[in-house]
Amino acid sequence: MKRAFTNARLVCPTRGIVTGTLITEGDRIVSVGQTGLPSDTDVVECKGLTLAPAIVDLGVFAIDLPAFHAGGIARVGLMPDQSPVLDDPGIVQRAALIGKPTLWIHPIAAATKGLAGTDLAEMAINRQAGAKAVATGRGWIADSGVMRKVLGYARDLGLTVISHAEDGGLTGRTVATAGEAATRMGLASAPSLAEPLAIARDLMLAEETGARLHVRQVTTAAGFDLIRAAKRRGVAVTCGITPAHLLLSDIAMTDFRSFAHLSPPLRGEDDRQAALAAIADGTIDVLASGHDPRGPEEKRLPFADAAPGAADAEHLLALALTLVRDERLTIDRLFALLSANPAKVLGVEGGTLSEGAPADLVAFDAGAPWQIATEAMTAKTGNTPFDGLPVQGKVHRLFKGGTEVFST
Amino acid sequence: MPASDHSPAAQIPGGAVFPHGSLTGIAGLQPHEIVFLLDEAEQWVDWNRRHAKSQHPLDGLTQINAFFENSTRTLLSFEIAGKRLGADVVNMHAAQSSVKKGETLIDTAMTLNAMRADVIVIRHASSGAVQLIADKVDCPVLNAGDGAHEHPTQALLDALTIRRRRGGVAGQRVVICGDLLHSRVARSNILALTALAAEVRVCAPTTLMPPAIERMGVTPFTDFDAAIEACDVVMMLRLQNERMAGAYIPSTREYHLRYGLTLERLARARPDALVMHPGPMNRGVEIASNVADHPDHSAITEQVEMGVAVRMACLDVLTRRARGVEGWA
Numbered sequence: 012m013k014r015a016f017t018n019a020r021l022v023c024p025t026r027g028i029v030t031g032t033l034i035t036e037g038d039r040i041v042s043v044g045q046t047g048l049p050s051d052t053d054v055v056e057c058k059g060l061t062l063a064p065a066i067v068d069l070g071v072f073a074i075d076l077p078a079f080h081a082g083g084i085a086r087v088g089l090m091p092d093q094s095p096v097l098d099d100p101g102i103v104q105r106a107a108l109i110g111k112p113t114l115w116i117h118p119i120a121a122a123t124k125g126l127a128g129t130d131l132a133e134m135a136i137n138r139q140a141g142a143k144a145v146a147t148g149r150g151w152i153a154d155s156g157v158m159r160k161v162l163g164y165a166r167d168l169g170l171t172v173i174s175h176a177e178d179g180g181l182t183g184r185t186v187a188t189a190g191e192a193a194t195r196m197g198l199a200s201a202p203s204l205a206e207p208l209a210i211a212r213d214l215m216l217a218e219e220t221g222a223r224l225h226v227r228q229v230t231t232a233a234g235f236d237l238i239r240a241a242k243r244r245g246v247a248v249t250c251g252i253t254p255a256h257l258l259l260s261d262i263a264m265t266d267f268r269s270f271a272h273l274s275p276p277l278r279g280e281d282d283r284q285a286a287l288a289a290i291a292d293g294t295i296d297v298l299a300s301g302h303d304p305r306g307p308e309e310k311r312l313p314f315a316d317a318a319p320g321a322a323d324a325e326h327l328l329a330l331a332l333t334l335v336r337d338e339r340l341t342i343d344r345l346f347a348l349l350s351a352n353p354a355k356v357l358g359v360e361g362g363t364l365s366e367g368a369p370a371d372l373v374a375f376d377a378g379a380p381w382q383i384a385t386e387a388m389t390a391k392t393g394n395t396p397f398d399g400l401p402v403q404g405k406v407h408r409l410f411k412g413g414t415e416v417f418s419t
Numbered sequence: 420m421p422a423s424d425h426s427p428a429a430q431i432p433g434g435a436v437f438p439h440g441s442l443t444g445i446a447g448l449q450p451h452e453i454v455f456l457l458d459e460a461e462q463w464v465d466w467n468r469r470h471a472k473s474q475h476p477l478d479g480l481t482q483i484n485a486f487f488e489n490s491t492r493t494l495l496s497f498e499i500a501g502k503r504l505g506a507d508v509v510n511m512h513a514a515q516s517s518v519k520k521g522e523t524l525i526d527t528a529m530t531l532n533a534m535r536a537d538v539i540v541i542r543h544a545s546s547g548a549v550q551l552i553a554d555k556v557d558c559p560v561l562n563a564g565d566g567a568h569e570h571p572t573q574a575l576l577d578a579l580t581i582r583r584r585r586g587g588v589a590g591q592r593v594v595i596c597g598d599l600l601h602s603r604v605a606r607s608n609i610l611a612l613t614a615l616a617a618e619v620r621v622c623a624p625t626t627l628m629p630p631a632i633e634r635m636g637v638t639p640f641t642d643f644d645a646a647i648e649a650c651d652v653v654m655m656l657r658l659q660n661e662r663m664a665g666a667y668i669p670s671t672r673e674y675h676l677r678y679g680l681t682l683e684r685l686a687r688a689r690p691d692a693l694v695m696h697p698g699p700m701n702r703g704v705e706i707a708s709n710v711a712d713h714p715d716h717s718a719i720t721e722q723v724e725m726g727v728a729v730r731m732a733c734l735d736v737l738t739r740r741a742r743g744v745e746g747w748a
Contacts, residue, residue, distance in 0.1 A: 189630035195446070197546040197568030197606055200630060267547030311525050313545030315566070 012036070014413065015048050019057035019374065023064065023364035024347035033062060035370040038412035043364050057374055060407055063346050064362050065371035068324060069251060069353035070146075070173065070227050071302040074106075075324060076114055078302065078390035080417035082325040083373035083406040085114065087302075088173075088357050091121035092148045098124055098132045100140035107141030113416040117143040117357050119173060122161045128152040131160060134168055143357040144225070146173035149274060151209050153179050158213065162222035171223040171356055174213050176234065177275055181205035186315045187276045192261040198315060203278055207233035214241045217248060225356050226250040229295065230278050232285030239294045249356055251297030254330035255321055255396055257286050263396055269310045269317035270385075271396040276319075290348075291339045297356065298331055298348040300324040304391040322390040326383055328375060329402035335377075336403070342377070370413035379405035437736055441553045441560040444569035445610040453611055457579050459732035460725070464583075467503065467728055475505025476735055476742065480537035482506040485527070485552075486563070487513040487543040492698055493563050493573075496723070497540045500730035506537070524548060525555055532556040538738055541565070546603075559737035561730075567601050572733060573697055574607035576725040578615060580718050581652055583725075584693050589616035592689075594646045595637075596622040596678055597656025597705055598667070600629050604697045605656060609635050622646035624677065626667045643678050650688040654695045655680050655705050671704045681707045685716065693718050 014035045021029040021043060031044035034052070048054065065085035072090050079087060089106055091097035097106060098121035110116040120142035124130045126149075134145055145165055151174070152158040165172045185201040187193035193200035210226055214237060217224035229238055229250040241248050255273055260280045263271040271277060278286075289295045303320030310317050323330065331349060335342045351362030361371050383400045385393035409417035436455050439447065466474070482501040486494055494510060501508040511531075522530075524543070528551075531539055538559045541549045546566030553560035564570040581588050593612055599605045599621055612619050613636040621632055622640040632639050640646035647653060658674060668674045685692060694706075694716045702708045711717055739747035 191631040191634040194629040194631050195606070195635065197566050197603060199567075202630070267550055308523065311523070311551075313524065313543070313548040313551055313566070315545050315547075 013041070013049060013052045014055055015052045016055045016057055016062055016372070016374075017048070019060055019062035021062050021364055022342050022346055024343055024351040025363050025365065027343045029364070033364060033372075035413045038370055038414075040364060040368045040370050041366060043366065060374045061342070061377050062364075062372055062374050064350040064364055064368070065373045065409060065411065066327065066349045067353040067357070067359070067362055068302065068327065069297050069299045069356060070119070071300065071324065072320065073302060073304050073391065074109060074116060075302060075304055075322070075391050076110065078322065078324040078388070079114055080409055081389045081406060082300070083328050083375060083409055084324060085371040085373070085409060085411040085416070086117060086354070086359065086361060087114065088117045088119050088143065088353065090148060091119055091126060091146055096121050096126050097142070098126070098137070100133070100136045103137045103140040103142050112414070113411050115411070117141075117359055119144045119146045121145065122147050122165070122172060123152065123157065126150070128154060128157060131164055134165060134170055138168060138170060142170075143359060144171040144173050146227070147175050149175060151175050151177050151179050155212060155216070159216050159220065162216050162224070163220040166220050166222035171225050171358070172217075173225045173227050173356075176206050176209040176213060176226050176229065178205040178208040181208065186272060186319075187264060188261050188278050190261055190279050192264055196264065196267065196314070198264070203231045203282060204233065206231045206275060207237055210234050210237045214238075214246060214248060218244070218246045221247070223247040224249075225297070228252055228256065228275060228301070229289070230256040230275050230286060231282045235285055235289040235294050239289070242294070249296040249352065250294070251299050252286060252290070252295050253299060253301040253321075254323060254327065256283065257290065258330060258333065259283070259396055264314065267314040268396070269312060269314050270321065270394050270398065272314055272317050272319050273321060273396070274319035287339055290334060296348065296352045298327070298345070299353065300327040302390070305394045306392045310394050320394065321396055322388070322392055322394050323397065325389055326395060326397060326402070328373075328406060329381070329383075329404040330397065332377055332404040333402065370410055372410040373406060374408040375404060375406045377404050379403060381405055440737075442571055442733055442737060443550045443553050443560065443562045445571045445574050445607045445614070446569065448614070450614045453575070453578065453614055456575055456729070456732055456736065457582060459736055460575070460579050460728045463728040463731040464725065467724070477501065477504035477506035477738060480506045480738060480742070481535070482508045482538045482540065482734065483531055483534070483536040484508065484510045484540045484563070485531060485542075486511065487541070487548070488564070490542055490563070492723070493542065496726045497561075497563060497730050500727050500734055503727070504731055504734055506734070524551060528552040528555045532558070537741060538734060558741070561733055561737065564603050567603050567606070569607045570603040571607050572726065572729050573604050574611035575733070576722055576729040577608055577654065577695060577697075578611050579725045579729055580695065580722050581617075581693065584718055584721070585651060588612060591617045591651040592620070592649060593617050593652040593654060594620040594622055594640075594650045595654045595656065596643055596646065596680070598627045598658050599623045599632065599656065600627045600667075601659065602656050608654065609637055613637065620646050620650070622678070624668060644684065644687060647684055647687045650692055652693045652695060653680060653685065653688055657697065657699065658701055658705050671701070675704055679703075679705060679707060680710050682709055685710055692716060695719065695722055697722070
């Protein structure tokens with residue numbers, strides 16, 4: 012059965028903006044941009060909406076199907092920080108299967124057993140069970156010897172290592188970035204240097220071992236400089252960020268708003284500006300939600316006692332589109348960050364509108380205005396630092412493998 | 420009694436002079452509102468010194484002192500302040516409460532609220548905890564110290580002590596020395612003293628200095644001998660036991676060498692300099708005994724006395740609306 016998506020603005024990270032019709036057959040895209048309709052085709056009239064490859068959300072902490080679908084997300088990379096930890100083939104395999112067919116979950120296995128940062132986890136067995144990468148989880152591996160083994164062993168298997176870059180000795184039990192905001196609030200803080208310190212070590216180890224390294228969140232000016240320089244040297248490194256670190260600085264913590272308690276913590280304005288520059292110049296490869304739903308029992312607490320994290324999967328596209336409106340990047344480049352690049356990091360299909368690619372498609376109105384509201388969220392919980400923010404861009408329909416899985 | 424710098428009470432009718440439901444910090448206060456609280460406290464200083472105490476404006480009101488962190492002095496001060504005003508004072512210690520049984524802070528707050536407290540005084544180990552409770556309860560909330568954030572009544576009693584002893588706060592050169600990093604007393608004092616136009620210096624080893632502290636309008640020093648030069652007021656902070664051995668400073672004797680307030684060091688300050696300490700003191704660590712007990716310089720016991728008066732003023736002012744005091748309803 013063929014399906015033709017007509018009257019849409021087609022946005023593809025590799026082809027740019029294309030006019031014409033997109034045709035799918037079964038779970039695949041078969042033609043892009045042709046004019047005229049083949050016979051016996053089911054027509055999806057897109058009414059001028061934008062049609063783009065569905066978002067691949069790299070590094071989510073919970074499986075939250077309604078939120079992902081509302082956000083135009085058809086695939087997620089699931090972090091190993093689950094209960095139990097994704098370090099065993101049975102658990103990995105189960106995670107890989109729960110979302111199908113409407114959401115494909117790509118498990119990211121733990122790099123070390125129990126994410127303890129000491130012993131190598133069974134990476135090959137977990138890959139066989141469906142793991143697409145390995146990760147250090149929410150934390151950093153403090154022991155350089157262990158991290159070197161992780162990178163070397165993962166390189167043998169061709170698995171990307173996804174790291175969390177914060178030097179644990181500096182961060183300790185701190186909850187904020189050192190600066191005026193943290194000092195005024197009396198919050199334990201660590202210098203933003205904790206991030207480039209960790210990145211510098213991991214980059215040197217990756218360079219030496221030849222491993223592929225993806226730094227899940229880079230949020231500091233010095234961190235971007237290190238990534239930029241390493242890419243220039245030819246190190247196989249990529250990095251990502253979440254909208255919070257692009258759009259908010261540490262003053263968002265004012266009044267002890269625990270929804271602004273994130274990991275890594277919000278940074279100063281200089282670092283935020285550096286992040287915007289790094290988005291524009293291509294240093295940042297991946298834009299992800301970091302979806303981490305936390306209920307009131309974890310968030311309605313004093314700032315330092317609250318759990319870090321934000322549940323922004325359904326806001327990811329609208330927040331990302333502000334970067335396009337501010338002319339930080341073009342919309343086709345945006346979908347490289349949202350879809351094509353994260354798919355590449357995971358080594359999975361998707362992320363482009365090309366013949367033979369999976370028919371994972373999101374249709375959205377890029378200009379539709381709405382307001383983010385905690386109580387109106389479809390996510391499991393309403394913890395977002397963007398509560399009350401007016402945004403533009405609303406997902407209308409989502410197709411996974413040619414099948415419609417969400418519509419407004 | 421020194422006259423206040425300005426007296427808005429005469430110009431602004433009723434509650435407009437202090438339009439706050441709770442006192443969670445100095446940060447939200449205008450300079451004239453700080454002065455108003457100090458003026459209110461002055462009357463209670465004299466009243467406290469009399470033996471027959473006849474006024475009981477808080478008669479029949481219930482004051483709950485909810486202390487989630489251990490305290491002897493502040494709790495006692497708030498208890499005496501409430502009782503002198505005629506309130507029924509109930510103390511809730513965290514050690515005896517269901518907090519230890521896993522009840523959340525919000526649930527505890529809702530419980531206190533349901534018991535119809537008329538004013539709640541809270542101390543908690545986490546910064547921002549008092550604000551969190553204040554947002555959930557219907558009665559006025561007084562912050563008796565939250566984490567490393569604020570301790571507003573301490574700053575008010577310190578400002579009152581300085582004002583009474585030095586004739587005013589504006590233009591006074593004050594040095595605050597000690598563990599600024601973990602100190603709510605320092606933060607509230609910096610806010611109050613800079614609001615009242617004092618010149619504030621802060622002094623600590625870099626390991627105990629909050630980042631970007633100069634953004635709060637103070638001048639940071641690491642050398643105490645330089646910081647104390649020509650100061651009118653020397654305010655020492657307590658060094659917590661758990662921070663003494665190795666974590667932030669090598670040892671207490673090394674700390675004393677660099678930051679201990681001795682008579683020799685004090686000689687660098689103004690000849691009539693005032694020495695203050697929020698207590699409890701580590702004699703021989705941050706302050707030498709002969710300085711702490713110095714009859715001319717030390718204002719440490721006076722601070723304790725001002726503490727009761729300031730807390731009475733805060734309890735009185737914050738409950739005026741509920742009591743239907745004329746002009747406050």
